[in-house]
Amino acid sequence: MKKLTAISLFSGCGGFDFGASQAGVDFLWANDIDPVAGSAYRSIFPDVEFHVGDVREVRFFPRADILIGCYPCTGFSLAARRRWKEREERDLTAIKGNFLYLEFLRVLEQSNPKYFFVENVRGMVSAKEGWFFQQQLEGFKQSGYTVHHNLLHAPNYGLPQSRQRVFLVGVRNDIAQEFEYKFLPPTHGPTAPRPYATLRDAIGDMPLWPKGEFSEQCFHGHYLTRNRKRAWDQQSYTIVANADHVPLHPQGEPMSFVKKDTWQLNGDFNRRLSWRECARLQGLPDNISPSGTLSDCYRVVGNAVPPPFGKALLTPVINFESA
Template sequence: MTHNLKREFVSSLSISPKEIKEILFKKIKEENDIVKHTITPKDIEKENEIFKNLHFDKNKINIVSLFSGAGGLDLGVEIAGFSAKYGEEKAYSSIKDKKIYDKLRKDSPTNFVYSNDMFEAANLTYKANFPRTVTKLAQNIQKISKFPNSNLMLGGFPCPGFSAAGPRLLDDPRNFLYIHYIRGLIQSQPEFFVAENVKGLMTMGKGEVLKQITEDFSASGYEVSPHLVNSRDYGVPQLRERVFIIGVRKDIVEKYNFIYSPPKATHGKDKLPFVTLHDAISDLPLNPDDVFDSSYSSMYMSRNRKKSWNEQSFTIQASGRQAPQHPAGEPMLHIEKDLWKFQGDFNRRLSVRECARIQTFPDWFKFSAGEKKNVQKNNLLNEQYKQIGNAVPVILAEKMVRPILEFLYEHQDILNQ
């Protein structure tokens, strides 16, 4: 997350919705012009060839995925499609059984058309786990001149910066990815979009950053609502708070009276019991090969890193070095402020597969370590830890997006427009 906490954010509440739209579309035009003047004829030829070969299905929910990473959000959306068509029980059985998953996928209501990310190892993972009909790009979004049409756009754009320099977030050059996400949205014109981001987005600039993001998405033609949720409330064995920004195209709101509401929590007090680390990983071997093994920094040892078996994990981060401790063995001991130490003879980081389980990825979902040769084991493993930590927990994604998939599945007339 890129931002400067030492600089005061200046709100733009005095700007009218009309002025916001004018500023937004002026900026989008500028960015489109920059793209057109910077891409080469070879790039254009490649892009045209890609568009010729895109696989659309007019009878399915066509999906475009930006900043897709390894595909945690995408997999959750696909399973949400299963839930919409076959019911939750059958859909969730596909997470445990690859044969069931493959069978449901053959007649899935979703169709992933196009996916883009710059992370090589994540792209290899995506290709290995998603249908071959998906056009998978590894291209800087700043150099993409056009985006495919879709019914649903996915993509957690990087957390924006902010400063006192300009009246809008779009004026801050650090927000180029945010600008290009909106640019893609305006071109693709999906009925819905879903973006996930860090909890800190809620409080940046005392809430004004998120307010302006909402205004800008609204100006591009959407009713937008942010929702802060904790993964463990939806059956994920992890304390992970994230913001989902949901957009519904305004004509859909008007015609169908559709207002997105996040699903009620399924786990917690007076509900299903929280899923614990014991539930999630106790059947896995205690001494696996896929563990990042190195010394611990003073920052790592500045707080507790070990949860017990009957708790939920700390947030899984995009780094093997920062992976939480496995719950087996004795708890860490608090020595003094910002200093903890290990006890006993069993202390190690969570493995790649354990982190994937905690992020609710299926065991059959395989993570690539990239294609680099003569690379140290820790570096190869870190490529996988990074993908897992950056992902949206699969089950959380399924729960949050299911209302949208149910609506689109029930309204086939939208898909044929």
């Protein structure tokens, strides 16, 4: 069977794409505006053409079987919504920049792939009473796709991190007549074939003091407003993009509750997870090598879509295409 091909927008460091490649997809082209993310992507996919720049300035895209995009929601504001309603008839192009999902839609219509995949934060579904979400669904429907969506929990697919994300999956209508996409059932957990992965499974073999790879900023008041430490046999709290706010390493004593919005550090081992430990907990390969500062490394790793999501989402499509 010939492998399915894909192009990727808002690709970041390539987390989703790495998972999709594990499922059996070949990537032709990828894009992100962040050069540090680009350097990380190239360290994972040295043979994929990666374009660093604003997607709005790219006019032509390769044709592929699959389009993947994790566009941000920064343009989804109430003011932008008003501008859309007030000016849509006379000057739609002037406000396109406020809606990055429209760029995804533009590429979708130009490339006409069989399938598309979108990731975003769970708040996207309810933001502004669901208007943003419905706007996207309607756009995809008008472009000729049957769309499925679901909230996925990362530990259910082997990631030792309590992360949740919303995913949209589009199947071109001609293919949807014979293929009904269904999200892959959990592969890990109490009722699944394998147990949940733990912090020990992911980072238990890594050095306890990886000098130069973790943030040594003081634990400021906001950091101590909630528990930041999970035990070795648990899943990590969500890995974030801000170096100062990443969770604590599981070694040492747990934090203790003092009062509302106040937690206390205990013992003599309290450090933030290193950016490489964060990469492991995101499911990224060890050979990932972002350029830039320590904060840059944390940022591109924390912004990544964990590869186990990509693999789980592409597996039903690969199974259908290879049947």
